[in-house]
Amino acid sequence: MTRRALIAGNWKMNGLSADLGWAQDVCAGLPHPLPGDVVVCPPATLLFPFKVALKDSVVEMGAQDCSCFKGGAFTGDLSATMLKDIGCRYVIVGHSERREGHGESDANVRTKAEAALSAGLIPIICLGETLEQRESGKAEAIVTQQLRHSVPQVHGADVVIAYEPIWAIGTGKTATAQDAQALHAALRAAWPYEGAEALRILYGGSVKPDNAQDLLAQKDIDGALVGGASLNAQDFLDIIKHIA
Numbered sequence: 001m002t003r004r005a006l007i008a009g010n011w012k013m014n015g016l017s018a019d020l021g022w023a024q025d026v027c028a029g030l031p032h033p034l035p036g037d038v039v040v041c042p043p044a045t046l047l048f049p050f051k052v053a054l055k056d057s058v059v060e061m062g063a064q065d066c067s068c069f070k071g072g073a074f075t076g077d078l079s080a081t082m083l084k085d086i087g088c089r090y091v092i093v094g095h096s097e098r099r100e101g102h103g104e105s106d107a108n109v110r111t112k113a114e115a116a117l118s119a120g121l122i123p124i125i126c127l128g129e130t131l132e133q134r135e136s137g138k139a140e141a142i143v144t145q146q147l148r149h150s151v152p153q154v155h156g157a158d159v160v161i162a163y164e165p166i167w168a169i170g171t172g173k174t175a176t177a178q179d180a181q182a183l184h185a186a187l188r189a190a191w192p193y194e195g196a197e198a199l200r201i202l203y204g205g206s207v208k209p210d211n212a213q214d215l216l217a218q219k220d221i222d223g224a225l226v227g228g229a230s231l232n233a234q235d236f237l238d239i240i241k242h243i244a
């Protein structure tokens with residue numbers, strides 16, 4: 001089975017209206033036809049301007065988080081339906097920065113993924129181990145457990161998984177392509193539902209133009225969730241060019 005590659009840019013808490021030229025630069029530099037999917041996940045404040053800037057473009061939009069609730073008295077939160085309404089196709093859930101900084105558990109992540117699916121969004125469900133867990137040889141056990149507890153019962157094609165080792169995020173350290181491949185293969189083997197072969201598993205953690213080729217060439221690495229390097233249009237394009 002061939003899975004369609006996906007490169008997603010997670011802008012995190014970066015970006016102002018002055019940075020919208022990115023959309024034009026990326027759209028102008030993309031290969032035609034595009035051999036995969038490209039998504040930008042800007043901060044919520046830029047979703048509407050990006051929707052306008054990306055009109056008629058193949059670049060799709062995602063949000064960085066959503067509430068598990070449909071609506072109501074949840075000050076500061078955004079529902080999956082609101083994100084769909086503004087033009088998102090994807091939403092990241094369970095990023096380690098939310099698991100760690102906002103105390104989100106696997107169960108919270110699962111309910112958010114369920115809310116995303118019922119609103120018609122594709123959740124990008126993030127998993128990853130700490131450095132201590134990796135060094136003690138527990139990475140695979142931890143991450144496959146997160147998979148089992150964070151993912152609602154779905155067919156593999158309905159969601160996207162992002163494996164992001166926490167020690168590789170924003171540090172300039174990446175998993176070797178071989179280690180990342182081994183973990184991705186373990187995740188696919190541990191997928192508890194139908195459709196493991198259709199499941200797209202992205203790698204994230206210091207993906208840059210100079211390491212993307214090796215990572216994306218691996219059999220079970222179906223794309224990348226890119227943080228820092230996605231802020232620069234040329235770097236993002238230089239990563240995208242490695243999808244086959």
Ligand code: 13P
Pocket residue numbers: 010095164168169170171172204205206207225226227228229
């Ligand atoms: P960096 O690419 O900046 O390491 O961030 C990865 C990430 O957390 C994407 O979600």
